[in-house]
């Protein structure tokens with residue numbers, strides 16, 4: 189079998205923060221196109237750090253990180269913006285602009301496709317306005333299009349954030365604890381939205397989760413981090429519940 193080039197490739201990647209804290213240590217990891225990968229680990233294990241190196245919100249300290257075969261380290265300016273356009277990001281706290289409409293929030297997913305002055309003035313073209321309606325329909329929120337973002341519940345806000353990410357027509361979605369502040373019902377809705385986009389559009393999706401049951405339910409592959417190191421990496425059909433003890437064991441003092 190000819191193996192395809194991974195979409196994301198970590199080669200001995202380490203990240204040391206300026207204050208000396210080790211965020212990531214010698215990470216070796218390939219992620220293939222269309223995978224739904226869940227990252228688990230204790231608080232402080234490096235999950236957010238790993239996710240944020242992929243769109244260069246965090247610079248790595250050593251090793252090499254490639255997206256679609258392109259090394260991220262030298263990317264600046266236009267090339268960096270092009271990379272970020274292909275990567276949708278979802279945050280625990282939704283990161284919507286609260287005082288503007290849902291429509292405007294969703295349209296902001298397109299800013300990477302416009303010159304800055306047009307997006308600042310909100311001059312989005314009709315095709316994108318249609319796209320925004322379609323994106324909101326996908327997350328069952330079409331009727332909220334003219335509501336202000338802060339009139340929505342947390343779960344609804346996160347689904348607007350999913351629609352906004354989808355507007356980018358991304359190849360990759362990174363979701364950093366997307367359901368940590370949601371109740372079980374809305375958690376399922378948001379995770380289902382992410383999984384549906386992943387399956388229908390083959391968007392490579394990487395999600396940080398605290399919940400092992402959710403990881404088991406949604407992942408194609410589970411990755412475990414502990415103190416910045418990759419300590420677990422298995423396709424879901426090889427995952428056994430008792431494996432999690434090692435990932436979640438406290439460090440010995």
Ligand SMILES: Nc1ncnc2c1ncn2[C@@H]1O[C@H](COP(=O)(O)OP(=O)(O)OP(=O)(O)O)[C@@H](O)[C@H]1O
Pocket residue numbers: 205206207209210211229230231232233234235236237238
């Ligand atoms: N900007 C920063 N400066 C210094 N240290 C940082 C910074 N951001 C994170 N760290 C440290 O790096 C390590 C990994 O943090 P990270 O946020 O990636 O972990 P996490 O697994 O996502 O944790 P959580 O589940 O609590 O979000 C931790 O020790 C953290 O304190």
